[in-house]
Amino acid sequence: MLVAERSAPRTVRHWVMRAVAEAGVGGVSNQVVELLTGELVSNAVVHGPDGGSIHVRVRIDRADVRVEVTDEGGGAPKAGHPEPTAPSGRGLALVEALSSDWGTRAVPGGKTVWFEVHGEAD
Template sequence: MTMTAPHPTGHPGYSETLPRRPESVATARRLVRTALAAWGLEELADDGALVVSELVTNAVQHARSEVIRLVVSRPGPATVRIGVVDKSKAPPRHRPPGSEDDSGRGLVLLAALTAAWGTDRLPWGKRVWGELRGKDSR
């Protein structure tokens, strides 16, 4: 895990490069929980774990590189942004899942759990992110 320089809130961000494998989902959940605990935002831990699980799972299934990058930052006092960077330039696509499908609900879950989410295009790929807001940000 890497700590980055402090953001305008005075809090460092956390990031880690992970192999693009299903096992990385558990590592990503631990990193998010660690960051939230360090910031005193444990109230966001369950939603944060679900959000990062969906983001990493999507990258594992669709990215084009051997690794992905998880970034957890704190753009506001009670706001946390969880992002996953990969080398695929294809934006995430919402497709309605069938009743028998085991997957396809990740973006619906992301939209339901986050205050905002989006995709940033990068020269080498993209960052898909979701923002969680704690009680003090409302």
């Protein structure tokens, strides 16, 4: 668990990347997991309550990686497709485009947003 604050995305990215690298997942899959993890945690910080809790779970099965980010915010996030000049709103569109699968589910006291990346081990 960590607190929803500005440093959370970087902290979680580093933790997830160590776990993924130790499991032998590399190359493009590794980079996609890093990018998408940062997007989900950033969304949890921005759209969850100030100072709320964020929980991150990583599951690695050979080269397949699943990351789940749970926060105390409500709603069901959807991928948006903002205008090119819009300052934000592209995070879940990236998750949708780059992950093998993704989704959301309501949990007691908040929501979980997850993605999976199916790749090749080094």
